[in-house]
Amino acid sequence: MTTALDQPTTTDAADPTRRTARTLTVLAGGALVAGPLLYxxxxxxxxxxxxxxxxxYVASLARDTTLTxxxxxxxxxxxxxxxxxxxxxxxxxxxxxxxLLTLAGTLLAALTMLNISGSVKDDWWRMVIGQQLPLDVAVRISDTVDASTLLGLWRGTDALGFLGLLLLYLGLARAGVLGWWAPAVYVLAAVAMVAVPFSWGVVAGLPFALLFAPLAVAGVRAVRRGRL
Known part of the structure; x- marks a missing residue:
């Protein structure tokens, strides 16, 4: 026979759920801190x-396989x-x-980030064809792949990601999670991506990494929230 004593209390039943939620929040926050550093x-x-x-592009990938x-x-x-x-x-x-801005931005940006994570494999096969084939042939193969009809359904989400990050920063700033500096940094970084020429070498890649810098701050906030 089951008695009231056999049933877990509301508090006891909820504690594991809250602990799991806090753990996931801390892990997700840590991922947001690590992500920009990896970028x-x-x-x-x-x-x-x-x-x-x-x-x-192909020549640069083939030139130094370790860096690639x-x-x-x-x-x-x-x-x-x-x-x-x-x-x-x-x-x-x-x-x-x-x-709503935060939710919409999250969905758009997450779709793009997860999509792009797989497309990075392109660097490996372009690196190999750049080494083993004449450059003009490697370029022709690369351009042919990029022109594939349905490839855009996978790699065409880049624009959604840029829009998503902007909406996300605006939403977090409006909610008071981040300051208005976050969308400002994003806009300045986006402008710098267009303005800084590729010939500047390493410096040319820094604006792209800067796009994600506010996420590290948001990640720290998430870790603190999860540890409360």
Missing amino acids: LGGMLTAPQQASDGTAD EVSGILLHYANLLTGAGLFVLPLLVRGVRGR
């Missing part, structure tokens, strides 16, 4: 290229951890202000 490492180790043309592989691994996990960690951010919003 920075990935951009600092990215092989330098003279322009954004296909020939220069290290950069590719760092960027893969940067995208993966960031995409997974983003889902904690709407939970940091208390109240109505900024909630």
Whole structure:
């Protein structure tokens, strides 16, 4: 016979759920801190290229395989951890202000980050064809792959990701989770990405890494929230 004493109390039953939620919040926050650092490492180790043309891109990947592989691994996990960690951010919003912007931005940005994490594999096969084939042939193969009809359904989410991050920062700023400096930093970094030429080498990659810097601050906030 089951008695009232056999049933777990509401508090006892809820504690494991709360502990799990706190643990996931801390882990997601840690992922958001690690993600921007990995982006920075990935951009600092990215092989330098003279322009954004296909020939220069393939040649740069084939020139130094160590840098290509290290950069590719760092960027893969940067995208993966960031995409997974983003889902904690709407939970940091208390109240109505900024909630919809944060949620919409999270979904768009996470879709893009998780998509891009797989496409980094492109660096490996472009590196190999750049080494084993004449450059003009390697470029033709690369351009042919990029022109594939349905590939855009996978890699065409880049624009959604840029929009998503902006909406996310605006939402978090409106909710008071981050200051208005966050969307300002994002806009300045986006402008710098266009303005800084590829010929500047490592410096050219820094604005891209800066796009994700506010996420590290949000990640710290998430870790603190999870440890309360």
